[in-house]
Amino acid sequence: MKLIKFYIVFIVFTFVSFSVFAQKELKGYKIENDTVVFRFDVRDYSKFTHEHTAQRLEFSDFDIESVAVSGEFNLWSREDWKMQRISDYIYELRKSVSDFNDAFSWEFKYVINNAYWAEPSRKDANIAKAKKNGKKIRGIYNLKMYTAYPSEMGNAYFKLKGFKDAKKVILAGSFNKWNEDLFQMNKTDFGWELTLQMKPDIYQYRFIVDGKWMEDPHNPNKTPNEFHEYNSVIDIQEYTTFALVGYPEAKKVILAGSFNNWSEDDFKMKKTTDGWVYTIPLSGGKHHYKFIVDGKWMTDPDNPVREYDGEGHINSVYMVK
Secondary structure, three states, X not given: OOOOEEEEEXXXXXXXXXXXXXXXXXXXXXXXXOEEEEEEEHHHXXXXXXXXXXXXXXXXXXXXXOEXXXXXXXXXXXXXXXXXXXXXXXXXXXXXXXXXXXXXXXEEEEEEOOOEEEOOOOOOOOEEEEEEOOEEEEEEEEEEEEOOEEOOOOOEEEEEEOOXXXXXXXXXEHHHOOOOOOEEOEEOOOEEEEEEEOOOEEEEEEEEEOOEEEOOOOOOOEEEOOOOOEXXXXXXXXXXXXXXXXXXXXXXXXXXXXXXXXXXXXXEOEEOOOEEEEEEEEEOEEEEEEEEEOOEEEOOOOOOOEEEOOOOOEEEEEEEO
């Protein structure tokens, strides 16, 4: 199956404009398209802690022989994700987003010479208190990486009208573990806005206006929360083109799957010079599907990923991540 992908956000507001982000810069990494770029700049750190002795050193106290990225995504390995030195002070490592699991966030740190942890400042935007045996360690922090991040060309546009007298508005949600500082919205003539790049999935979110939590008043999609209030809901979908190669003599080809309740009529595929195609928006997660060629059901011959559906049928499978 040949796939052409782009993204759409299903929510009640319309994408209006792009903005310049007045965000605190996320420390230690950035995301460029399908690549996570880890970047360690020695000048950004003042303290380094020995893993076993807890001895703290200044950078000037030792020579750097190696730097590695260590975190939840690689079981805190000090060996696997070695970085490359690109200047006197900067080390870098690039990883594909496919190297990470489906979590929305991960904690990580940089380890020097296989023994010393570079300590982030508590003033950094993307930090979390480090834990040992489930208990927080006083004064020690890890960096946090999120799959959602500010981008002028992002696929999710959040807007809050009014509140022009507010000093600060924060966007918090399941996509950043409800962090109360990370995503500060930008003030505009109509109110506040922020554009994020997010992977396809269904998320919950709220606004924090000068410390007061509230749902999105312009989004009717919401769900109750544990505080007897509501969280707003946003569904980030990915446009996917399904293609069946060949079958030039077929009169009609239908795309049916879990995404349309296996309808035998809804998605009539379009005939092309190579075969048949149909494009639909899909939410994040696993989708089962089949083609119906002139009334005959068949799996996708170009997609080797298949599963039983629990009812004795074998279906083709497509994952939206």
